[in-house]
Amino acid sequence: MSHERSTQIQLVNRPSGWPTHDDFRTVVTELPPLAPGEVRVANEFISVDPYMRGRMRDARSYVAPYALGETMAGGAIGRVVASAAPELPEGTVVLHQLGWRDVAQGPAAQFRPELDAPGVPHSLRLGLLGMTGLTAYVGLTAIAGMREGDTVFISGAAGAVGTAAGQFARLLGAGRVIGSAGTDEKVALLTSKYGYDAAFNYRDAPVREQLAAAAPGGIDVFYDNVGGDHLEAALDAFNDGGRAALCGAIVSYNAGSRTAGPDNMGNLITRGLRLEGFTIGNHLQHAPEFRERAGEWFAAGSLAYDETIVDGIDHAVDAFLDMMRGANIGKMLVRI
Amino acid sequence: MSHERSTQIQLVNRPSGWPTHDDFRTVVTELPPLAPGEVRVANEFISVDPYMRGRMRDARSYVAPYALGETMAGGAIGRVVASAAPELPEGTVVLHQLGWRDVAQGPAAQFRPELDAPGVPHSLRLGLLGMTGLTAYVGLTAIAGMREGDTVFISGAAGAVGTAAGQFARLLGAGRVIGSAGTDEKVALLTSKYGYDAAFNYRDAPVREQLAAAAPGGIDVFYDNVGGDHLEAALDAFNDGGRAALCGAIVSYNAGSRTAGPDNMGNLITRGLRLEGFTIGNHLQHAPEFRERAGEWFAAGSLAYDETIVDGIDHAVDAFLDMMRGANIGKMLVRI
Known part of the structure; x- marks a missing residue:
């Protein structure tokens, strides 16, 4: 079984003002064998988004603050590389919220299978079509x-x-x-x-x-x-x-x-x-309507997009900071 | 025919900061004989309201600014004292927007007849029930x-x-x-x-x-x-x-x-x-619903109210300024 290690980025301080690299740490974890019902996912893309700055604050909000010492949560898309869950066989493309890590592992319910649609890059499932x-x-x-x-x-x-x-x-x-x-x-x-x-x-x-x-x-x-x-x-x-x-x-x-x-x-x-x-x-109740309309627009060639891509989980913090500074055009992503 | 004269308060300057008496003038007009379709109304109460300060400003707004040199418009209630309009005979209680004057005269369409309901003071048609x-x-x-x-x-x-x-x-x-x-x-x-x-x-x-x-x-x-x-x-x-x-x-x-x-x-x-x-x-489309509910609440004795009343058209500006300063409890009115 491959991908036995997971490199993860964790928040260790609540930044006041601009976040810095010192507010984060990198942790490498040995993954345990899969328990029944679990899958292991090799991420392809990780999303960095402005709202994440808000979750670094310990303030009352609709979205709970990030816990210190835990891996940064957020949108990611990858492929199942090992499965003990029949509903998500190896090779399935999945979306999840387990965030800033190169390999994610957990109960199948934490992962949502995506149709591997021809002509639709996976990265768009985090951005324009996500x-x-x-x-x-x-x-x-x-x-x-x-x-x-x-x-x-x-x-x-x-x-x-x-x-x-x-x-x-x-x-x-x-x-x-x-x-x-x-x-x-x-x-x-x-x-x-x-x-x-x-x-x-x-x-x-x-x-x-x-x-x-x-x-x-x-x-x-x-x-x-x-x-x-x-x-x-x-x-x-x-x-x-x-x-x-x-x-x-x-x-x-x-x-x-x-x-x-x-x-x-x-x-x-x-x-x-x-x-x-x-x-x-x-407002997730609007997701089905959105997926249908945006899918049609995209299939008709009516939607343009840009992506600003940073390579490697070790550069997730750089990608986040660059995005906050406006260095990106279109969606900012970390490619694993 | 009585009430041949109308005393009116007009805006002559656009105040910057707090309005003063110098921003207004009092004009006494001899009213012409009624034309066919017109009525003459002796006002009982005149409303002074916070929104009027906004209309003194020459700024873009949903509500047009007051014109300088014209009589202050606003809610008032009175009784028809002379009529050349069969639909509004003498004695009819009417609401109108002709504002700060003791006697109002004009086409019947400018006046809305109010049912003279027993137990409902006319002043409430400008306030709690208006x-x-x-x-x-x-x-x-x-x-x-x-x-x-x-x-x-x-x-x-x-x-x-x-x-x-x-x-x-x-x-x-x-x-x-x-x-x-x-x-x-x-x-x-x-x-x-x-x-x-x-x-x-x-x-x-x-x-x-x-x-x-x-x-x-x-x-x-x-x-x-x-x-x-x-x-x-x-x-x-x-x-x-x-x-x-x-x-x-x-x-x-x-x-x-x-x-x-x-x-x-x-x-x-x-x-x-x-x-x-x-x-x-x-949002006047809600008026019928409001009138029905508020009428029921009032009839059931469920509504309290206060009024702060100033007597005489010559004190309309005082009433307005007092209201802006918060000297009133409940509705501020000028009684003619």
């Missing part, structure tokens, strides 16, 4: 209630969720799609590859000014991955009845202290606006 | 989606909307109702007369601390008439899935500049919270 895509879809539809013809603004638009959200907005009938990103290269991709009507580099000038210029008719929906000045700018740009899906606030994740909120909250009242935050784990 | 009550009801139900058992926090709870909202929350099955107010007298009334389970004076200590003490199990719904530190405190006190109806932000209405927003907006994401602002004019 939780990332679902997050984009649910935010636009169930949370922000996007309607045909809406002008949609997406912050952090060149990230994993943002590239998905922009395309979904277009496919769902948005009238105009506007995105922000942090480099000129990303901004160019938004309009050239992802179908955005307008995009700007938020480092060039105040978001308030750039958004007003990009959306002269105002915005109806805001999909926020950034928070801070982006949210404030959106509150000024909203048309009456505007709706925001707050998915991430990456600017404040690593702030050491509380940061002041938008200075224009009064617009919520005078314009009848709605802000709603969400964590995808509470 | 737009004020509807505002409280819609905020709790359609906007915040209050459910039975919810812990509900109401800021500015001793005002017109707050006294209504607290009672409606109780009658709709709230598990616990908590209110804030700005004087000890008001705080005492909240628990003794209006059925609040707990109340505090927001001038005594930080709202964050007092709310946490009053709601050890957290809050599910926040009905906000105040904004500022109240909203910030609510964001900290919210249970997962909490919902806020933002009705007023009286603390910022008279601020000269923009004020920083809540420093804990990130809670929207981690706890899946929803903030929604509203202006009652966009």
Whole structure:
């Protein structure tokens, strides 16, 4: 039986401010023989996501904080290399949440078999066609209630969720799609590859000014991955009845202290606006609908994607930190 | 024909900061003879409301700004004293939006006849059983989606909307109702007369601390008439899935500049919270349902109320300023 060892990355400190390598440790474990009903999985890809920074904090949240001294949980996809569970024979491709390790082992119920669909790279099951895509879809539809013809603004638009959200907005009938990103290269991709009507580099000038210029008719929906000045700018740009899906606030994740909120909250009242935050784990009932629609869009060739891939479990922390800094375009993944 | 003159209060400057008497002028007009289809109405009560401060501003809003040099619009109730419209004969009690004047005259379509119900003071048609009550009801139900058992926090709870909202929350099955107010007298009334389970004076200590003490199990719904530190405190006190109806932000209405927003907006994401602002004019479809339920509650003796009444159209500005300062308990009205 191969893959008897598992290299795992564990959280050992709760970072205040930016996480560093010192907040993690690498542990190599000898795996015990499989018990009946268990499988062993060799991971192919591991997902690193912004929400993980939140789970490093010991704060009340929908999602429980990571326990110190335990392996970082998160999405991963791999292949069964040894099985004592008849329902998951060797060779089955499986998704799971056992996170930052090269080899995972446990009861079969912890692993969900994925159809090994021709033409669909496994990595997309973590990104565009997986939780990332679902997050984009649910935010636009169930949370922000996007309607045909809406002008949609997406912050952090060149990230994993943002590239998905922009395309979904277009496919769902948005009238105009506007995105922000942090480099000129990303901004160019938004309009050239992802179908955005307008995009700007938020480092060039105040978001308030750039958004007003990009959306002269105002915005109806805001999909926020950034928070801070982006949210404030959106509150000024909203048309009456505007709706925001707050998915991430990456600017404040690593702030050491509380940061002041938008200075224009009064617009919520005078314009009848709605802000709603969400964590995808509470909205999984939309997954079947999403899988069907996204699968059709992908099969029709309507979806583009980028992946930023880092090789080796030993670089999982690097991948995570790079993603927090915005070094990725599209989905950031660790390839084992 | 009596009531040939109309004394009216007009806005002549857009106040920055607190309005003063200099921002208004009093005009006495000789009314022309009634044209066919017109009625003349002697007002009994005129409503002064927080939203009026917003309309004095020349800012984009659901509700158009007041025009300078025109009579202040707003809710009023009176009786037809002369009629050239058969559908509104002399003596009919009517509601209208012609605002700050002792005598109103115009086409019958501008006036809505009210049943002269025995035992229901006319003033309540402007307050508890009128737009004020509807505002409280819609905020709790359609906007915040209050459910039975919810812990509900109401800021500015001793005002017109707050006294209504607290009672409606109780009658709709709230598990616990908590209110804030700005004087000890008001705080005492909240628990003794209006059925609040707990109340505090927001001038005594930080709202964050007092709310946490009053709601050890957290809050599910926040009905906000105040904004500022109240909203910030609510964001900290919210249970997962909490919902806020933002009705007023009286603390910022008279601020000269923009004020920083809540420093804990990130809670929207981690706890899946929803903030929604509203202006009652966009939700009038709920009026029939409200009138039926509130009428039943009132007839059953289940609703208490207070009114703070100022006499004379010449004191309308005083009444408005007193209301903005929180000098009123319950609905603030001008009696003609």
